[in-house]
Amino acid sequence: MDQAINEAIFRSRKENLTPNTLRLWQGPASVIIGAHSSYKDDVNHEECRKHDVEIIRAISVTADLFYRDMGTLNFAVTANAALFKTRTKDYPPVLSDYFVLNAAIVEGLRKFSDALEADANGIHIGERRMTGTLPKWFHDFLLFQGTLLVNTDLDAYNRLIKTGRSLEKKLMMTSLSRQLGRDVSIEEAKTALIDGFEKKLGIIFELKKELTGDEQKSADLLYRAKYSLEKWNVYGIEPFLVGMGKASLEVFVAYPPTSMCRKLISLVNDATSDLQNDITVRVWMRGKGIYQHGVYPELSSALVDAEKCSRIPAIIINGELKFDKTLPSRECLRSAVVAALPQKIGSFF
Amino acid sequence: MVCGKPLRSTSEATECSFCGKTEKADYVCEEGHYICESCRLATPETLVRKVCGATKETDPMKVVLLLMKDPALQMHGPEHHYVVSCALLAVWRNLGTFEINDSALDEAIRRGRKVLLASCGLWGVCGAAAGVGIALSIATKANMLSDKERTLSMESVSESLAKIAKIGGPRCCKASTYSAIQKATEFLEREFEVELPSLTDPRPCYFRNLNEECLRDKCPYFKGNNLV
Numbered sequence: 100m101d102q103a104i105n106e107a108i109f110r111s112r113k114e115n116l117t118p119n120t121l122r123l124w125q126g127p128a129s130v131i132i133g134a135h136s137s138y139k140d141d142v143n144h145e146e147c148r149k150h151d152v153e154i155i156r157a158i159s160v161t162a163d164l165f166y167r168d169m170g171t172l173n174f175a176v177t178a179n180a181a182l183f184k185t186r187t188k189d190y191p192p193v194l195s196d197y198f199v200l201n202a203a204i205v206e207g208l209r210k211f212s213d214a215l216e217a218d219a220n221g222i223h224i225g226e227r228r229m230t231g232t233l234p235k236w237f238h239d240f241l242l243f244q245g246t247l248l249v250n251t252d253l254d255a256y257n258r259l260i261k262t263g264r265s266l267e268k269k270l271m272m273t274s275l276s277r278q279l280g281r282d283v284s285i286e287e288a289k290t291a292l293i294d295g296f297e298k299k300l301g302i303i304f305e306l307k308k309e310l311t312g313d314e315q316k317s318a319d320l321l322y323r324a325k326y327s328l329e330k331w332n333v334y335g336i337e338p339f340l341v342g343m344g345k346a347s348l349e350v351f352v353a354y355p356p357t358s359m360c361r362k363l364i365s366l367v368n369d370a371t372s373d374l375q376n377d378i379t380v381r382v383w384m385r386g387k388g389i390y391q392h393g394v395y396p397e398l399s400s401a402l403v404d405a406e407k408c409s410r411i412p413a414i415i416i417n418g419e420l421k422f423d424k425t426l427p428s429r430e431c432l433r434s435a436v437v438a439a440l441p442q443k444i445g446s447f448f
Numbered sequence: 449m450v451c452g453k454p455l456r457s458t459s460e461a462t463e464c465s466f467c468g469k470t471e472k473a474d475y476v477c478e479e480g481h482y483i484c485e486s487c488r489l490a491t492p493e494t495l496v497r498k499v500c501g502a503t504k505e506t507d508p509m510k511v512v513l514l515l516m517k518d519p520a521l522q523m524h525g526p527e528h529h530y531v532v533s534c535a536l537l538a539v540w541r542n543l544g545t546f547e548i549n550d551s552a553l554d555e556a557i558r559r560g561r562k563v564l565l566a567s568c569g570l571w572g573v574c575g576a577a578a579g580v581g582i583a584l585s586i587a588t589k590a591n592m593l594s595d596k597e598r599t600l601s602m603e604s605v606s607e608s609l610a611k612i613a614k615i616g617g618p619r620c621c622k623a624s625t626y627s628a629i630q631k632a633t634e635f636l637e638r639e640f641e642v643e644l645p646s647l648t649d650p651r652p653c654y655f656r657n658l659n660e661e662c663l664r665d666k667c668p669y670f671k672g673n674n675l676v
């Protein structure tokens with residue numbers, strides 16, 4: 100559920116319903132894999148089954164992965180990049196946003212050790228790494244989630260994370276407690292992180308213990324339609340949901356719409372008129388550019404393909420091309436739409 | 449649609465500004481431009497084939513400008529490779545410069561389709577320049593065993609390529625198309641003593657505000673300067 104919560108806060112931030120947020124939490128033992136990681140090859144499934152460790156896929160632009168348990172402090176920064184723009188000039192230009200955020204963590208952890216250093220990939224002490232991070236962008240908005248290994252079971256880390264890029268990384272992982280030679284509590288680490296972000300970014304956090312109503316509703320939808328399903332966790336296939344996690348129906352038509360396109364638009368309006376709260380319908384006109392629906396366009400890759408391949412008119416539901424070059428019957432369209440509603444998706448599995 | 453002017457609804461029979469077909473229109477612009485339903489839904493290949501098959505135009509720049517304004521053609525894309533060759537073949541047919549039959553356009557599209565997307569960066573051969581060679585090769589019926597015809601086709605590509613390369617990058621399929629058409633026209637005048645009645649100056653580029661990677665002042669077509 101915590102990945103659904105992260106995405107819900109991220110969506111809420113980009114909808115301007117939530118301020119820049121630092122979320123800190125602990126959770127049971129699990130392996131978090133990036134959006135482009137291999138579920139099959141990167142994780143030791145036998146060990147996971149034996150120790151009842153869940154494998155969850157997170158939204159990210161990278162293929163990194165990490166293990167965490169109750170000795171790990173999880174963090175997720177959700178912010179408009181404008182927050183760190185003025186600070187990035189002190190760092191190398193490539194990936195400087197990540198650099199600033201990792202430097203904020205180091206700033207907070209200085210009270211434990213001066214030997215900790217930040218780079219764009221995380222926190223390290225000498226050759227050993229202490230964090231894993233998975234960034235995700237939506238235009239100017241960044242979700243930067245990761246783990247700080249405080250008292251994490253490093254043997255479990257090495258057993259569960261198996262191959263590929265992670266092999267090199269896991270050998271170098273360390274925890275704060277191991278490096279300091281004493282037990283550091285999660286509460287101590289939590290306070291240090293908050294201090295570090297406040298100092299580095301020149302901000303003061305307002306403490307919140309609960310999600311807003313919109314965030315909670317969105318997290319529930321996302322959990323049901325995505326994070327609880329094999330389709331996402333195993334195969335990395337996600338439904339294209341818009342806004343706070345609403346189903347999406349993209350109608351791709353000619354500009355100006357031909358008679359067939361106009362009929363299709365009417366048909367869609369008719370078939371979805373009672374579902375306005377559950378589905379976002381957007382009509383995209385060929386050749387009119389990506390800013391037809393605001394400055395932060397949300398368009399699926401299927402829509403981009405439809406434009407490139409001249410599949411017109413077309414109906415794309417939750418990022419899947421459902422009908423093209425034809426007028427579907429109202430019944431067919433209606434059943435495709437209803438099956439795609441986030442609150443319905445989970446019930447099919 | 450064609451000129452960017454506002455649209456108004458109509459029910460009058462109007463000629464399609466692209467393929468020339470007359471049908472009962474739904475929208476026309478203030479200038480009277482109309483795109484028929486079939487052209488609005490067409491693939492780039494179909495559109496290029498229809499327009500170049502029907503045009504009476506003798507100015508190849510006008511043909512490519514019209515084609516490139518259609519939403520079926522993306523800002524950048526491999527369809528520009530056969531846009532150049534089909535526009536040249538259509539104009540040479542209309543001028544009677546070469547004997548060009550209907551299958552020539554199909555052949556140009558077939559050959560142009562084989563030029564890889566991003567071939568400019570990957571092969572060092574821009575598809576628009578290759579399009580000049582394709583057109584001349586089809587027009588002169590050149591093949592690998594030909595003598596003069598083969599040489600001319602290769603020289604036309606080489607000269608077009610040199611002109612396009614001077615623009616710099618990132619690539620712009622619009623600027624490459626303008627350059628290829630200009631060079632092809634110069635080449636034809638020099639080698640075949642065929643002078644076009646007119647060649648539209650594409651400056652300032654119609655697409656300059658639509659291209660997110662526009663080279664702006666670095667591009668000779670960005671505004672009405674004299675760098676071409």
